[in-house]
Amino acid sequence: MRRADPLPELEELYREGFARFLRVAQAVTGDRESARDAVQEGFFKAIRHRRSFRGRGPLEAWVWRIVLNEARHAGRRPLDLTVEAERESANGNGDSGDEEERLRVAVSALPERQRLVLFLRYYADLDYAAIALALGIERGTVSATLSAVHASLRRALTEAPM
Amino acid sequence: MTSIDFDPLLAAELEALVPLDEQARGDWRDVEHRAGGSRRSPTLLLAATLAAMLVALLVTPLGGALVRGVGDLSSWLTGSPAPESVVSDFGSYAPQLGFDPEPGRAVLVAQDGDVILYATINKQGTYCLVASTPWKRPDKLPDGGTCISRAYAAAPLIAGLVGASSSADGTQIYVIAGRTTDAAARTIRFSDPTGAPIERAIGSSGFFVATVETDEPACESGDWRPAFDVIGANGDERENVTITLGSATVPGGCSFEAPHP
Numbered sequence: 537m538r539r540a541d542p543l544p545e546l547e548e549l550y551r552e553g554f555a556r557f558l559r560v561a562q563a564v565t566g567d568r569e570s571a572r573d574a575v576q577e578g579f580f581k582a583i584r585h586r587r588s589f590r591g592r593g594p595l596e597a598w599v600w601r602i603v604l605n606e607a608r609h610a611g612r613r614p615l616d617l618t619v620e621a622e623r624e625s626a627n628g629n630g631d632s633g634d635e636e637e638r639l640r641v642a643v644s645a646l647p648e649r650q651r652l653v654l655f656l657r658y659y660a661d662l663d664y665a666a667i668a669l670a671l672g673i674e675r676g677t678v679s680a681t682l683s684a685v686h687a688s689l690r691r692a693l694t695e696a697p698m
Numbered sequence: 699m700t701s702i703d704f705d706p707l708l709a710a711e712l713e714a715l716v717p718l719d720e721q722a723r724g725d726w727r728d729v730e731h732r733a734g735g736s737r738r739s740p741t742l743l744l745a746a747t748l749a750a751m752l753v754a755l756l757v758t759p760l761g762g763a764l765v766r767g768v769g770d771l772s773s774w775l776t777g778s779p780a781p782e783s784v785v786s787d788f789g790s791y792a793p794q795l796g797f798d799p800e801p802g803r804a805v806l807v808a809q810d811g812d813v814i815l816y817a818t819i820n821k822q823g824t825y826c827l828v829a830s831t832p833w834k835r836p837d838k839l840p841d842g843g844t845c846i847s848r849a850y851a852a853a854p855l856i857a858g859l860v861g862a863s864s865s866a867d868g869t870q871i872y873v874i875a876g877r878t879t880d881a882a883a884r885t886i887r888f889s890d891p892t893g894a895p896i897e898r899a900i901g902s903s904g905f906f907v908a909t910v911e912t913d914e915p916a917c918e919s920g921d922w923r924p925a926f927d928v929i930g931a932n933g934d935e936r937e938n939v940t941i942t943l944g945s946a947t948v949p950g951g952c953s954f955e956a957p958h959p
Contacts, residue, residue: 547726550724550726550729551724551726554722554723554724555718555719555720555721555722556718558719558722558724559716559717559718559719562716563715563716566953575724576724576725576728576729576732577732579729580729580732583729583730605796635711636711636714636715637951639711639712639715640715640951641862641951641952643712643715644952644953644954645859645861645862645954646841647841647842647843647844647860647956648844648956649841649842650841654712658708658709658712658713659712659716659718677790677842680790680840681841681842684839684840684841686705686708687839688839689708690705690708693708693711
């Protein structure tokens with residue numbers, strides 16, 4: 537049976553999920569403008585290639601995959617969080633600065649796969665199944681990866697390794 | 699969100715790094731305009747141009763000779779076989795994002811003390827890397843490694859961070875790995891964040907790995923952007939390339955990249 541044109545679904549996903557897509561893209565590119573362009577270009581490609589969507593898994597996971605690919609190629613400075621850091625500095629809130637810096641460095645040092653799983657879990661609010669579909673990996677791999685990420689980051693926050 | 703493997707404390711910390719901007723609004727009309735056909739993506743144009751050039755190259759005698767000269771793209775990767783834990787690490791994550799590593803071809807390509815670099819080829823014609831370090835062994839903390847893009851793999855020299863830690867006394871530990879395509883290269887030389895020279899032997903197939911320990915953060919004095927000297931068997935400098943290993947994002951902060959040109 538022929539699948540209905542997913543264009544309206546794409547528009548709804550864009551309008552409702554834009555902030556989350558932008559957030560993850562920004563974490564990947566390290567730059568808000570690059571992130572915005574990655575989201576725009578990602579959805580443009582989703583529209584253009586929507587006929588190739590086979591319906592295996594939700595449309596959202598398919599779009600995440602496209603947007604992530606755009607973001608990965610748009611940025612060469614993962615988690616360059618200058619804007620947020622400067623904002624905090626300007627606010628004079630230095631109490632948690634060391635901890636945040638350790639976390640920032642630790643996240644930056646994670647392998648790309650681990651970073652993406654982390655971002656999709658915490659910034660995109662996706663569950664294991666959706667993350668697995670978005671990254672093209674097994675669900676069990678998501679679980680194992682996230683466990684490894686948790687271990688690394690907890691260690692970074694408690695013992696100061698990165 | 700489901701509750702599986704969700705760490706509320708970590709979530710709070712991560713929230714501060716990249717806050718959700720609920721006021722952020724996209725521009726759907728811009729997306730539609732891009733998709734409207736009036737504008738072809740520069741990437742698509744470039745891909746089409748490269749495809750046309752490739753076809754033109756292949757149908758010419760010179761092109762055929764070049765392709766024959768390149769031969770089996772996977773035959774260049776040599777080294778001692780990787781242990782099962784590394785094979786499993788590569789394999790457990792296949793296919794990676796856009797890459798299909800071949801776990802069975804994994805080999806040890808470079809070593810610096812107890813830090814070991816493994817590589818394997820992938821179906822995309824490049825390679826993937828896994829670093830084994832005292833704080834991250836593949837059997838205990840698999841991560842699937844990092845795959846290198848075609849553009850990066852074709853560069854004469856790439857280098858970047860594949861691991862990091864710090865000791866109780868505050869010493870920063872960075873694991874830098876990379877590869878030179880120069881078959882005559884024997885040694886790689888660069889400098890640590892303080893400017894102190896680092897020199898390591900090139901391993902198999904042009905790969906190298908170096909553990910760098912410093913008393914101060916990598917970007918304490920700005921970007922960590924050393925010049926890499928590729929040294930030949932006679933001590934001759936064959937290549938000199940500057941690569942940014944760490945970018946100073948905020949005072950004392952540093953952003954690292956995986957191996958890149």
